[in-house]
Amino acid sequence: MKAFVAKLLPPLAVVGALTLIPLTTSSVAAADADTMKELDTFMDVFNQVRATYVDPVDDHTLIKGAIDGMLAALDPHSSYMEGTDYSQLKTTTDGNYGGVGLSVTIEDGAVKVITPTEDTPADKAGIKAGDYITHVDGELLYGLDLDEAVDKMRGNPGTQTTLTIVRPGRDKPFDVKLTRARIELRPVKWEVKDGIGIVNINTFAGNTGQATEAALTAIDKATGGHPLGYVVDLRSNPGGLLNEAVRVSDAFLDRGEIVSERGRDKKDVENWYAKPGDMSHGLPIIVLTDVGTASAAEIVAGALQDHRRAIVMGERSFGKGSVQGVSELTPNSALRLTIARYYTPSGRSVQAGGIEPDIVVPQLSDPDYKTRPAVREADLRRHLLSQAAVKEDVLENDSTPDPRFSATSEELEKKGIKDFQLDYAIKTLKRLAPGTPSTVAKSR
Structure with a gap:
């Protein structure tokens, strides 16, 4: 979900070697031993995928997938962002981005509208909280993660996009044609x-x-x-x-x-x-x-x-x-x-x-x-x-x-x-x- 209370923190500290972590008690040492066993299992899987998966996969894809999977085990507001995803986060909190003006979440693999932002293309077109967005320009969104789905809806102001909407209570899906705009939010x-x-x-x-x-x-x-x-x-x-x-x-x-x-x-x-x-x-x-x-x-x-x-x-x-x-x-x-x-x-x-x-x-x-x-x-x-x-x-x-x-x-x-x-x-x-x-x- 894009809607969040953001608070900037200092960069994460990275410990370069396990020996830099003080082992002051036997309980801490035991905990570290358990962690190492889990990391050994992870590395075994990582190496096997690299060596034997049917198609070659680069290390970055595997590591990012592992990070995404780890955070997916937490609450729905924790995530790892890079590239355009991180840029979108910064532009959203700045209140200025190109898109249709929707806050959405993922529910059982489907994109669900939390709320349309007032006076944006989505709001003016009548998209409602609780609507499901199944397709963008005919492309199925089901199974994409939240950042990927949002990226499909965003774009340069003036460009057009068509969202396919499923609204509970209606028998059939319907299309909504929108013209993306510069979402310069008047807060x-x-x-x-x-x-x-x-x-x-x-x-x-x-x-x-x-x-x-x-x-x-x-x-x-x-x-x-x-x-x-x-x-x-x-x-x-x-x-x-x-x-x-x-x-x-x-x-x-x-x-x-x-x-x-x-x-x-x-x-x-x-x-x-x-x-x-x-x-x-x-x-x-x-x-x-x-x-x-x-x-x-x-x-x-x-x-x-x-x-x-x-x-x-x-x-x-x-x-x-x-x-x-x-x-x-x-x-x-x-x-x-x-x-x-x-x-x-x-x-x-x-x-x-x-x-x-x-x-x-x-x-x-x-x-x-x-x-x-x-x-x-x-x-x-x-x-x-x-x-x-x-x-x-x-x-x-x-x-x-x-x-x-x-x-x-x-x-x-x-x-x-x-x-x-x-x-x-x-x-x-x-x-x-x-x-x-x-x-x-x-x-x-």
Whole structure:
């Protein structure tokens, strides 16, 4: 999956000889002896393949295959990257690449859509979370690894590609023709509606925190310094950089912990805290989440929810509560490895469980919302478990939405409501607002 919380680490240290590892106890020596036996088995297989496989295979192909196989035994977010794969990782976190704008994963050998990125060719063409992509330009994707599948969909802006989609609930596959574009992600968009500042954050790239702060300043200016409240829209946000999630959370908090990161060692704990100064002036906030809200976006939602700074509304989030470190091995290759779980200020791990909304609001304006399956972290093979006990009923069953949410998409369209969740959030904030704009100004 491309959606991840990236954290740069120093290059891996390579020990040149076994004798450089101190053997201070018999238990360590025994462990090293067991490791050597396993490595001997690996070398036996490696040498036999080199010598007797029906076609010649170069050493690089065999070693890369061994590394890929080793990491495939871990969680789905750990991988080895080289060449174009590593370049794609860097361009994605920079928020600038050529493609169609999809976050995808591999499920049982098939490419499944996690979420389309807003305002990209895939989003405009109507590709949905939960869709399967079986072919690109007639070429079967089944059996490819994730990087290979993504590489097929990316390409120079202006070039055309055709994706074959299988959508659960439909009888037949269908083709979607797309023109690739330069995906220069605008991480933050904003507007003011009925006195409510709407901050739409669609990714956590290198400038998301700064762009969020600029959006809050612009909303203040547009409302004469008196917005009634804020909607922070994190729907279909696949995540990104940890430090940007911290900066975004800090913009809405005046104090307290934002997130903690806990590694393999119990002592390996790192905490991030808010600095004084709430750019949202303590006004009411609603955070919108859905099944595509993942990773860094869940950090923001969890921090604001735990501090009772915001009402989380919408659907349960994706549930990616792990941190990936990226270690550059050579200028052309890197290891992306899950190194920690992150926790919300109250000590919750969202890994595999996600953020539960305070108010469950279905997207009634989407005619397929009842039939389209939701794909979350817990649905991925080898997903990392939360260290906290996660009850199966929490993973398998979402909270039941209020029975009052019964309008059809056709009925909403007649009323001019294109986004029911956003419309409901705005109406809720107007009820929560401390008063008219003038009253708000006096209350600060």
